Amino acid sequence: MALRPIPEHVDTVIVGNGPSALILSFILHGNIPYYSHSRPHPDPILHKKLSESSCLLDVDVQDLTAHFAASRLSYSTQALPINVLLDTLLRPLADTDPEEYDTCLEWRLEPGRKVSHVVLGNTAQVGGQWADNPVSASWDIGALSYAEMLSLPGYTFEEHYKNTRGGTLPKFHRPTRREVAEYLARYPEEVGIQESVYTNLKVGDVRRVDAGFYVESHNIICRHLVLASGIFSSLIPPRPSLRPLSALPRSNASSDAPLLVVGSGFTAADVIISTPAHRKIIHIFKWDPESRPSPLRACHLRAYPEYARVYRRMKLAAKQSLGPRGVSSPLTRRKSDQFFEDVAGRDRDHFYEGLPNTYIKEVAVSGDTAHLSLETGDGTMLQREISSMEYVIGRRGSLAYLNNSLAEAILGTPDETKDHPPAISGRTLRSRSESNLELAPDIFVTGSLTGDSLIRFAYGSCVFAAREIIRRTKAAAVTFGGTVHTETASIPTDPLGDPPESGHHDFISTNGHSDLHVDRAMRSLSMDREISTCEPWRESGWWAGGCILS
Structure with a gap:
């Protein structure tokens, strides 16, 4: 993929080629998530609200999630509200009754909402750190997440398993890292986004210019920049x-x-x-x-x-x-x-x-x-x-591909030298992500950089970024190719909703492992319900946890 020419002018550059980057690319190709009225969500309040506005790019997340803390259903209290919302729509009651309800999401192709973009990753194949193995660990150890929680839109892991192995995906299947890496490598072609995805590229010297952003390492000008490079790119x-x-x-x-x-x-x-x-x-x-x-x-x-x-x-x-x-x-x-x-x-x-x-x-x-x-x-x-x-x-990420002024805008402190860029953990951008996933004008963050590193919680940040990018792209009459002067888009002051007093943000999980429940495996083995608690999953490592690894 890296040998293909890269467009010099695109609307959006996504840095990283892991799961969250692929989800966002899928949406920016015009695949829009809608609430399916034919498959009502078991939460009657949520169902009623979404029946009034079914396009997930148009919903008020604060309004939809305001009742989650008091709901009789079990909603995550560690992940960002928008990530929890998309997760429960994708897999209602996934941690308690996974086979009781079908997905409440459907993806509709709307070519008019397609946005030009490129996905730039430095790994040899698509998949981010799922495609990389810096230690002497086997590729055949099972992931912590179940197969359905590792699926991306448009081509599920279950479909991949059937296409490559034949037969039905076993219940409570923990795919190996090898299986997940193979699934992610095949994903772009299966859903038709391969022309936008590039591998083996080292991005560097990204800076803000009049037209938006300039990626000097590859001579690209874009209006929007998405940070999807993850927090697991290198060993400490x-x-x-x-x-x-x-x-x-x-x-x-x-x-x-x-x-x-x-x-x-x-x-x-x-x-x-x-x-x-x-x-x-x-x-x-x-x-x-x-x-x-x-x-x-x-x-x-x-x-x-x-x-x-x-x-x-x-x-x-x-x-x-x-x-x-x-x-x-x-x-x-x-x-x-x-x-x-x-x-x-x-x-x-x-x-x-x-x-x-x-x-x-x-x-x-x-x-x-x-x-x-x-x-x-x-x-x-x-x-x-x-x-x-x-x-x-442990592993950490890096924003060394940003120039000093952009790094300072994102991190709050200047990056004085590229020889020792600051290490990025799940905590680094978490507090800012809770307030807004647009960290600076036209710069969005997705995946594990938000502090939620399980793939199941990647969808929300991608939907938010896609919503804002599509809105602004369609609203702005911008032709790339020359010097462009545009007024900086205003940042929504409340995109995710304020955290409920008794709910979503009483504990900041650095990677989302606190929500890696084992209820279903326990029930299938006739054992008592047992749910992983928050603290033991803190700073818990990389691919084996089913992490986003964007």
């Missing part, structure tokens, strides 16, 4: 004293020296799960279950067995580090050993060593191995040899 680097360990060969699996894994979240767990059964692992992780628990704690054994087992290992290692107080009974130890029997065939005592709250004090690299001096939480000094390291304490 090791501190300087540990960087020599990054030079150790990753493919050193045959070495007798262990693999060092640093991290306490999903990515660390993915590396552990993916490591061959015969290879020893030293796992250094932060353990603070009261103040900052690992996101793995929210994984129930029956719904997410692989992650639950890694968390149990960490928990047992933390108990053992407490000395006699943490020693379990022989019966408990026997149960624990059985618990780990089918985890990659690895015996916990011989192949896994967990070191909670341990600090790496000294590093000495010698050839293909390194010697470490470690200090545990109780002050004990340890010496270990390793053959390679996976430093996976």
Whole structure:
């Protein structure tokens, strides 16, 4: 896709080619979401309001969501109201009775609303970070989200599964990252947006000009700019004293020296799960279950067995580090050993060593191995040899493609140097997104940059951006190709609605994992309802969570 010429003048440039960028492109191709009167939503208040105005580009989000906090139905209290609205229309009662109601949305092709645009991403294939794997984790680990919650409009994951595998998509299916990456790669062609989507492009030096914005890296002028580059574009680097360990060969699996894994979240767990059964692992992780628990704690054994087992290992290692107080009974130890029997065939005592709250004090690299001096939480000094390291304490995004003045307008502080651009997390733009998804005149934000990183919550921000872009494009008589002087469009003061006093914004989730419910898997296994709580999912990593990864 990257070899095709890129238009020099378009209405909108979308930076990023992950799920939210693809959803927005689908809408800007003239596919408009409408409320389907033939499939009433189970919320009678919402149904009545939408019956009066069924086009989702014309609705008042504040009015439609004002009653959510007091509703008898279960609505998310962590995601942005517009994201919650689109999610419940796409999949009514998705977390409690997913098979009871069909989708309440229908997509109508309206060519008159089509807007010229390009989607620019730096990954080798469409899909954002779903198409990228910077760590030694398997492509065949199941995502945390169910298949239907990973679907994009116009071509669902269920349709993709049927077309590529034949048969019916299994219930409660957690597709692997490989499956999701293949689905996203095929999506543009299936829905007819491929001519607007580009890969293998590094965007840079985006600045504001009279005509709108100029993307110097690709000589593009546009009126609207959409930030869909996500918060998962790069791993958080090791501190300087540990960087020599990054030079150790990753493919050193045959070495007798262990693999060092640093991290306490999903990515660390993915590396552990993916490591061959015969290879020893030293796992250094932060353990603070009261103040900052690992996101793995929210994984129930029956719904997410692989992650639950890694968390149990960490928990047992933390108990053992407490000395006699943490020693379990022989019966408990026997149960624990059985618990780990089918985890990659690895015996916990011989192949896994967990070191909670341990600090790496000294590093000495010698050839293909390194010697470490470690200090545990109780002050004990340890010496270990390793053959390679996976430093996976989290991922962040970057707006380094914006020039200093635009970066300052978005972040509030100047970006003094492009050599060290500020790292972007789910918290960075969350408070501003709550007030307005238009962060500066004609600059919109979608996907995980809004603070809601699950794909299921990507639709709302895309609908908002599409609404404003389509309105302004049709209202402005602008011909690109010369110097254009236009009056700056006014920013709606209340696009999302003020948060209800008792509802949507009582807790700011950095990535939406707090709404990754496991109710359905629990019911299907005849178990009690169990819903993941907010805090354990905070800062919980990347693709394995079904994240937007725009």
